[in-house]
Amino acid sequence: MRAVAGQPVHRARGPAGLAAEGLVEVQRNRGAQVRKVSMAEAVEITEVRMVVEGLIAARAAERVTPEQATELDEIAVLMRRAVDAGEYRRYSDLNVRLHALIRQIAAHRTADRIVETLRGQLVRHQYMVSLLPGRPQTSLPQHERIISAIRDHDPKAAETAMRDHIASVIEALRSMDYLGGV
16 A cells, blocks of 8 residues: 555545545445456546546657656666566566656646546556566557657657557457456
8 A cells, every 4th residue: 555644545545535536435334445447447447548648748748858858768778678688577667657757747737647546546457468478568669659759849749659559558458358367
């Protein structure tokens, strides 16, 4: 459980706050339980993420500084090294770092809050996608295209690259559902 200022999340937000974010279900006389997200709902949530993260990538392309572009490039190099070395857990951590940096560059607080809420609902499914054979090799060139478009200050290309990337996540989710993976 994540902590906020030393307090567990349930104390910081309370069950009602977590329920409002779609993270838990509050049941009378039973308390709060982590809400299970079906595969169909995971696809729908990811479709919304695709649109919002496309907006974020476009905004990042408009705002990126030379220092931030260098940091994006450094993450790309580390991601490539992780894939080449078969260090998929490291790659997954770098993926989270990359998306967080893009949101930071974009500085769109509302979009950032929306994505964080959506990601919170998808933790289990995102983990399963990261374990799919070949997934890092598929997503690495997508991430490199996103980084390139942001670095080149090309909002349309950044939005398209991000949407294409998230669309491939949707396809991965659908393949897991087809295979009975979750």
